[in-house]
Amino acid sequence: MIHRERAWIALTEAVAACRDHLLYAIRNAIQVPEDYFTWADQVLRRTDGYLAADRVVSDALSDRSQRVLDRMSPEQQHRFWWGDSxxxxxxxxxxxxxxxxxxxxxxxxxxxxxxxxxxxxxxxxxxxxxxxxxxxxxxxxxxxxxxxxxxxxxxxxxxxxxxxxxxxxxxxxxxxxxxxxxxxxxxxxxxxxxxxxxxxxxxx
Missing domain, CATH: 3.40.1350.10 (Trna Endonuclease; Chain: A, domain 1)
Known part of the structure; x- marks a missing residue:
């Protein structure tokens, strides 16, 4: 879970960098280098790939948790959601x-x-x-x-x-x-x- 969070933070920072770089170029009437678009496209592709993988993992974890809950008694389900407190x-x-x-x-x-x-x-x-x-x-x-x-x-x-x-x-x-x-x-x-x-x- 920690690795997934770190990966997500890195990707969002990269996307923000793409945006900031492009806005800086527009505001200052600077021509955007061709390699920028290649780099930005790679970042966006990585982001899409991460999100797709994250959905698969989340769905799998949800299905697994539901199967475990279905085998629990009502008292066990109550304790699962609310805890012993x-x-x-x-x-x-x-x-x-x-x-x-x-x-x-x-x-x-x-x-x-x-x-x-x-x-x-x-x-x-x-x-x-x-x-x-x-x-x-x-x-x-x-x-x-x-x-x-x-x-x-x-x-x-x-x-x-x-x-x-x-x-x-x-x-x-x-x-x-x-x-x-x-x-x-x-x-x-x-x-x-x-x-x-x-x-x-x-x-x-």
């Missing part, structure tokens, strides 16, 4: 809950932590002043989920994180009830959906 051995919903807790701590809820497995009751992340639900599923969150969250929040600030967004009815309910809605997507994407979430992002 992404907690590839955990379910995605667990990773999403940890990300939500981390985001809430950044918003000022310093004691926000994930709840114990099986202790859901409508809340996945809790703190003294916040209660959050995390739905890392392929369908939008509906109003009943948010109603359950409001009941479980017991007066704390209610926040919901959803992978696939929210239904129109859910957004309307959240705006009336004061629930902050976020979209969440691994590994680190979290975006505000309504005004209450935007205020958290902006420190309001």
């Amino acid at each position: 992404a907690a590839g051995s955990d379910a995605e919903w667990q990773q999403a809950e940890r990300l939500a807790a981390q985001v809430l701590r950044q918003f000022g809820f310093d004691d926000a932590v994930t709840t114990a497995a099986g202790a859901d009751a409508g809340v996945d992340v809790v703190g003294a002043a916040v209660a959050a639900q995390v739905k890392y599923a392929m369908k939008p969150v509906g109003r009943p989920t948010l109603q359950q969250l409001m009941g479980a929040a017991h007066g704390r600030i209610a926040v919901c994180f959803a992978r696939s967004g929210y239904s129109k009815e859910a957004i309307g309910y959240a705006d009336r009830a004061g629930i902050a809605l976020f979209r969440i997507h691994l590994p680190i994407s979290v975006t505000a959906v309504n005004q209450f979430a935007a205020r958290m992002v902006n420190g309001g």
Whole structure:
């Protein structure tokens, strides 16, 4: 790989030299020597040859990598793309809950932590002043989920994180009830959906 990069740098420098030499001649009304065109043609041919060879090598490496990936389990593929630091051995919903807790701590809820497995009751992340639900599923969150969250929040600030967004009815309910809605997507994407979430992002 290093040799390919060095070869590419050398070729681009040669092409730039061709251009600069020609521009200098044009600007100064100097006749370009005949051997210049031979030299420039050789450089351009080498460049074309390099690019063609590079495409062949890149395609071969891509095909080989894909064949290796096809033989991997989903967990191995996850670790291949995201590394061990992404907690590839955990379910995605667990990773999403940890990300939500981390985001809430950044918003000022310093004691926000994930709840114990099986202790859901409508809340996945809790703190003294916040209660959050995390739905890392392929369908939008509906109003009943948010109603359950409001009941479980017991007066704390209610926040919901959803992978696939929210239904129109859910957004309307959240705006009336004061629930902050976020979209969440691994590994680190979290975006505000309504005004209450935007205020958290902006420190309001």
